[in-house]
Amino acid sequence: MKAWLCENPIGVEALSWKDLPDLPPGPGELRVAIKAASLNFPDLLIVQNKYQMKPPLPFVPGTEFAGVVEAVGEGVKGFKVGDMVAAFSGTGGFGTHANINAMLAMPLPAGFSFEDASAFICTYATSHHALIDRAALQPGETVLVLGAAGGVGTAAIQIAKAAGARVIAAASSDEKCARCVEIGADATINYAKASLRDELKALTGGKGPDVVYDPVGGDLAEPVFRSIAWRGRYLVIGFAQGAIPALPLNLALLKGASVVGVFWGEFAKREPRRNAAALQQLAQWYAEGKVKPVLDQVLSMSQLPEAFARMGSRQVVGKLVLVNA
Template identity: 75%
Template sequence: MHAWLCENPTGVDALTWKELPTPTPAAGQVLLKIQAASLNFPDLLIVQNKYQMKPELPFVPGSEYAGVVEAVGEGVTHLKVGQAVACLSGTGGFGTHTLAAAKLCMPLPAGFPAVDAAAFIMTYATSHHALVDRAALKAGETVLVLGAAGGVGTAAIQIAKAMGAKVIAAASTDEKCALCQSLGADATINYSTENLRDALKTLTEGKGPDVIYDPVGGEFAEPAFRSIAWRGRYLVVGFAGGPIPSLPLNLPLLKGASLVGVFWGDFARREPQANAAMMAELAQWYGQGKIKPVIDSTMPMADLKAAYAHMGSRGVKGKLVMVN
C-alpha cells in the first residue's frame, strides 16, 4: 500500500508519499481499500499540530473516507469482504488502504457513490446534530448559516430546508451566494460587500434569526449574535475564520438567547445509539434526494498537497475529494 505519512507535524510540506506494508486487521477492525477521501479543515490543523486530537507519530492524515472492505478482523460480523462503507476515524484516509474500527464504518446502501460517501459523514452529522439535537429547530423558524458555501455550511442549508425552516445564507462572494441559492437558501448575504446586521434586520423584518449556525467564528460572531431573535440559539460549530471570538455575556441575557456548543465527535462517542439513529436518518434522506454533498472537485490522491493549497485559498465550494 501507499499513503501520505506525517512524521513531523510542521505542516503540509512535511508530508511524504510512502510505500508501507499492507496491515492485517486485528480484532474489531477491517482493512479497507480506499476509493475516495475528503479534505476537511481538521485535516489541515492536524498536520500543523494545531488540532485537539494529537495522534502518535508517524500517522497518515485523512479523517473521512469511503471504500471497500478487503479483510475483517476477529469478532466483526456486521461487515463482509466486498462491502462498501464510509468511515470517519480521524486519521488514515489519505492512502490506498487503511485499518478502521468496524464500529466506525457506515455500511453504504446501493447507489451511494464513494465520492459522495467520502464527503458525507462529518458535514451532515455535524449539521444534523447541531440543528436537530442542539438547536431543536422547528419548521417555520429562520436559520442564519455563516460560511454557508463550505462543507458544513452547504450541509446545514440542505438539512434546515428539509426541516421546513427559512434559510439565510451568508458567504464571502456573489458566486458562493449563488451556490447557496441553488441549494435552496431563501436569501443570501455577501458579507464582503453588505453590512451583516443591516441585511439581517431587513431580511427578518427586525426580528432576527432564530438559529445561527456558525462554523467560522472571527469577526462576524459578535454582530451576528447582536442580531439574534428573542430565545434564539447560537450554534458554536468551529472557527474556520481564524480567531476564537470573545462574546460579551450580556448579549445572551438581553436576548434571552442560548450559546450552544456543537461537538458531534463527542456526541457520537458518548451517545452511540442516538448517533446511529441520526446516521440512519441521514442515509434515508440521501436516498430520498433531500440532501446531497456539494463536491467542489475531485483530485488524484497523489495531488494532496495541491488540494491542501486550494482549501487554504478559501476558494472551495463544498468539499474537495481525493480519489484513488
C-alpha cells in the same frame, strides 16, 4: 499499500507519499480499500500540529473516506468482505488502504457513490447534530448559516431545508452566494460587501434569525449575536476565521438566547445510538434526494498538496475529494 505520511507535523510541505506495509486487521477491525477520501478543515490543522487531537508520529492524515471491505478482523459482526462503507476515523484516509475500528464504519446503501460517501459523515452528521439535536430546529424557523459555501455550511443549508426551515446563507463572495441559492438557500448575504446586521434586519423584518450556525467565529460572531431573535440559539461549530470570539454574555440575557456548543465527535462517542439514528435519517434523506454533498473538485489521491493549497485559498465551495484509481 501507499499513503501520505506525516512524520513531522510542520505543515503540508512535510507530507510524503510512501510505501507502507500491508497489515491485516486486528480484532474488531476492518481493512478497507479506500476509493475516495475528502478534505476537512481538521486535516489541515492536524498536519500543522494545531488540532486538539495529536496522533503519535508518524501517522497517515485523512479523517474521512469511503471504500470496500477487504478483510474482517476477529470478533467483527455485521460486515463481510465486499461491503461498501464510509468511515470517519480521524486519521488514515489519505492512502490506498486503512485498518479501522468496525464501530466507525457506516454501511452504504445501494446507489451511494464513493465520492459522495467520502464527503458525507463529518459535515452532515455535524450539521444534523447541531440543527436537529442541539438547536431543536422547528419548521418555519429562520436559520442563518455563516460560511455557507463551505463543507459544513452547504450541509447545514440542505438539512435546515429538509427540516422545513427558512435559510439565510452568508458567504464571502457573490459567486458563493449564488451557489448557496442553487442548493436551497432562500436568501443570501455577501458579508464582504454588506453589513450583516442591516441585512439580517431587512431579511427578517427586524426579528432576527432563530438559529445561527457559525463555523467561522472571529469578528462575525458579535454582530450576528446582537441580531439574534428572542429565544434564539447560537450554534458554536468552529473557528475557521482563526480567532475565538469573546461574546458579551449580557446579550444572551437580553435576548433570552442560548450559546450552544456543538462537538459532534464527542457526541458520537458518548451517545452512539443517537448518532447511529441520525446517520440513518441522513442516509434516508440522501436516498430521497433531500441532501447531497456539494463537491468542489474531485482530484487524484496523488494531488493532496494541490487540494490543501485550494482549501487554504478559501475558494472551495463544498468539499474537495481525492480518489484512488
